[in-house]
Amino acid sequence: MTPSARTQAAIDLVAALFRSDAPPADQMMADWFRTRRFVGSKDRRAIAELVYAVLRHRSGLAWRLLELGVEENPRTLILAALVLIEGRRAEKVSERFDGSPYGATRLRNTEENLVAALVQAGWPPFDGPPAVRIGLPEWLVDAMPQGMEERAIRALSLEEAPVDLRVNTLKTDRAGVIAALAAEGIEAVPTMLSPVGLRLPERKPLSGTKAFRDGLFEVQDEGSQLAALLVDARPGQKLIDFCAGAGGKSLALAAAMQNKGRIMALDISEGRLDRAADRLRRAGAHIVQRKTLTSQRDPWVKRHKASWDRVLVDAPCTGTGTFRRNPDRKWKLKPEEVGELQALQKDILDSAARLVAPGGRLVYVTCSVLPAEDEDVVEPFLAEHGDFEAVPIADLWPELIGGAAPEGTGRPFLRLDPLAAGTDGFFVAVMQKRR
Numbered sequence: 001m002t003p004s005a006r007t008q009a010a011i012d013l014v015a016a017l018f019r020s021d022a023p024p025a026d027q028m029m030a031d032w033f034r035t036r037r038f039v040g041s042k043d044r045r046a047i048a049e050l051v052y053a054v055l056r057h058r059s060g061l062a063w064r065l066l067e068l069g070v071e072e073n074p075r076t077l078i079l080a081a082l083v084l085i086e087g088r089r090a091e092k093v094s095e096r097f098d099g100s101p102y103g104a105t106r107l108r109n110t111e112e113n114l115v116a117a118l119v120q121a122g123w124p125p126f127d128g129p130p131a132v133r134i135g136l137p138e139w140l141v142d143a144m145p146q147g148m149e150e151r152a153i154r155a156l157s158l159e160e161a162p163v164d165l166r167v168n169t170l171k172t173d174r175a176g177v178i179a180a181l182a183a184e185g186i187e188a189v190p191t192m193l194s195p196v197g198l199r200l201p202e203r204k205p206l207s208g209t210k211a212f213r214d215g216l217f218e219v220q221d222e223g224s225q226l227a228a229l230l231v232d233a234r235p236g237q238k239l240i241d242f243c244a245g246a247g248g249k250s251l252a253l254a255a256a257m258q259n260k261g262r263i264m265a266l267d268i269s270e271g272r273l274d275r276a277a278d279r280l281r282r283a284g285a286h287i288v289q290r291k292t293l294t295s296q297r298d299p300w301v302k303r304h305k306a307s308w309d310r311v312l313v314d315a316p317c318t319g320t321g322t323f324r325r326n327p328d329r330k331w332k333l334k335p336e337e338v339g340e341l342q343a344l345q346k347d348i349l350d351s352a353a354r355l356v357a358p359g360g361r362l363v364y365v366t367c368s369v370l371p372a373e374d375e376d377v378v379e380p381f382l383a384e385h386g387d388f389e390a391v392p393i394a395d396l397w398p399e400l401i402g403g404a405a406p407e408g409t410g411r412p413f414l415r416l417d418p419l420a421a422g423t424d425g426f427f428v429a430v431m432q433k434r435r
Contacts, residue, residue, distance in 0.1 A: 001043040004103025006095040007078060009039075010050040011104060015073040017328055025055060025183045025328040041205070053081045054134060055327035056158050060084075060125040063132045075104075079111065083118040090115050129418050134158075138233045139335050140320070143370050145415075156369065159418055163200040163325035164191060166220040166269075170284050174198065180211035188232050194225040195402055196255070215282040217396060220248055223321070223423030227314075227365045228252035229400050230393065230414070230428050235260035237309040242266050242296075242352045245290070247276025249314055249365075254285035263288045268295060296348045299376040305354040313352045315345045315377075318366040321425020324418065338372050345377045353385060356433045362388065364429045369417060374427035376411065382431065391430040396404070 001007070013032060017025055029051065033044055054061065054077045061080040062072040070076055082088045082096060099106040102118055107115070110411050131138040134150060135157040144153055165188065167177050174190060177198060179186050186204045191197030198217070206219065207213050207313070228249045233239055235255040241250045244265035254264055263286050267273050273290040282290050293300060318338060323330050356362050364381075366373050382388055390412035397405035405414070408419050414428040 001039060002098075002100060002103055003096050004098045004100050006043055006046050006050070007082075008102065008104040009047050010054075010362045011078050013047070013051050014054050014077060017051070018074065018297065020332075022328075022332075024326060025051070026326070050078065050081060050086070052160070052327060053085045055080060055331070056160075057081070057085060058331060059132045059135050059137075060123070060128065062174070063125050063128045064118065064121050064123075065114075067121070068114060070114055076111075076114070079115060080118055083115060084121065084123040088124075092121055106234040136330055137333075140330065140333070143335075143338065143372065145369060145371050147291075148369070148417075149419070152417050155324075155418040156321070156425055157323050157327075157330065160326050161221070161322075161418075161424065162422075163203055164208075164220060164222045164225070164423075165196075165198040165200070165206075165217040166194070166255075167196045167198060167217055167224050168215055168251075168283050169422075170194060171214070172216050172257055174179040177211060177216050180214075180216055181209065181241045184209050184211065191222045191225075193401065193406065194222045194229070195223050196229075196252075197222045215284060218248065218251055218279065218283065220252070221322075221424045223324075223421065224248065224367070225252060226401060226414075226416065226423070227254065227363075227426055227428050228312075230396055230430055231256075231263075231312050231363045232361065232396065232400055232430075233255050233257050233310055237261045238307070239263045240266060240308050240352070240355050242311060242312040242313045242355075243315060243348065244276065244290070245269075245272045245314070246293065247273070247290075249312060250288050251279060251283050251285050253310075253312070254280075254283070254287055258289050259285065261287055265290045266293050268293050288337060296344075296351045300353055301354055303314050306357050308355045308357055308360060310363065311352050311355045312363045312365065313349055314365045315348055315373075317341055317345070317366040317373050318370060321365055321367040321369050321417070321427075324424065338370060342372050342377060345373060347383070349377060349381050353381075353388065358433055360433050361391070362431045362433065364427075365432070366427045367424060368427060369415070369425040374415075374429075375413065378431075387434050388431045389434065391432050392429065393428065396430060 061077050082093050097107045110344040131141050134153045167174050178188050188198040191199050233253045235258045244267045250265045270292045392412045393414040394405045416423045416426040
């Protein structure tokens with residue numbers, strides 16, 4: 001593809017993603033590239049980087065455009081991203097709008113003037129209001145935890161997420177995965193916190209590698225790995241993964257249990273559970289059974305109450321902790337969704353608690369940093385269920401993960417974010433049922 005064709009492709013994708021009914025950005029771009037086999041890997045990378053730059057920095061780019069009297073739209077946002085984020089000079093921007101077949105149409109005089117003005121504009125927009133500096137809608141800025149530093153929210157909202165891998169200890173160890181990937185020209189280094197994690201210093205395609213096909217690893221954020229480790233799954237136990245989805249944490253739990261015991265992966269979506277089948281097979285995790293529930297109050301839960309050693313509730317949430325990976329989500333999320341999800345989270349947690357055996361543990365996890373979905377769900381639950389008590393994360397960390405727990409674990413619960421831990425945003429609460 002020519003540079004101009006790449007630019008037009010990015011404009012088209014941004015326009016499509018701005019539609020209210022658009023699927024997630026990663027899914028839409030995967031579908032777009034799948035139907036355009038002629039697009040090479042370098043082209044895909046360049047297009048994706050430009051699109052994600054707009055999605056991450058939309059508020060700052062729009063602020064600069066507004067200062068110059070220009071309304072935001074897919075074309076002006078791409079223009080601004082080329083200048084302000086990629087740092088291209090005016091003449092280089094003009095080359096990206098050459099009017100060639102399949103390329104972006106030539107710049108109008110007003111657009112040439114806009115480019116010249118953008119070249120002189122400062123970046124990042126530290127002179128803007130908080131929502132612009134942080135890169136979030138105003139209502140989300142107000143919903144963030146009190147005391148969370150602006151630079152921490154900026155990291156959550158504006159940085160690019162790394163590629164993290166969880167070593168499948170059913171088949172190999174860290175050194176084995178490092179060696180296997182190195183043989184295919186991919187560097188991987190140990191993660192800072194997770195004892196079974198690796199991080200790629202440079203983003204590389206992984207699904208075509210032999211190491212992936214052999215099930216030696218799974219792509220999983222380090223924070224998600226830590227949440228699974230804090231379940232304290234042990235060989236021979238009976239576990240429930242209550243909102244299992246595509247099975248990422250079920251896989252981690254099976255590895256922790258050394259494939260000894262029983263795991264029930266439950267979800268209301270048969271499609272999500274079906275997607276877990278190939279992953280479980282590839283990983284060799286044969287102790288996981290899948291079951292589709294009609295709802296969180298499915299009669300199956302009542303029939304199996306008080307009989308499970310560990311119950312993990314990886315609750316559906318806003319996903320505010322994953323904005324680095326899904327930057328389009330922050331512009332689609334609506335304030336009313338937080339309250340709706342909180343009600344669902346409380347109901348799921350209340351129902352899942354029935355499954356926990358005396359002496360067993362209930363682990364509540366979200367990939368959200370909003371207190372409304374975290375403490376505001378768990379603390380009322382503990383107040384209403386006197387048979388459960390919080391287990392301080394700081395007490396569990398040395399044995400289950402090693403070393404001292406990161407800052408922020410002085411309270412019973414764990415909060416992770418990109419600035420403090422280098423992970424996605426996560427919340428973990430471990431609660432034990434009294435005997």
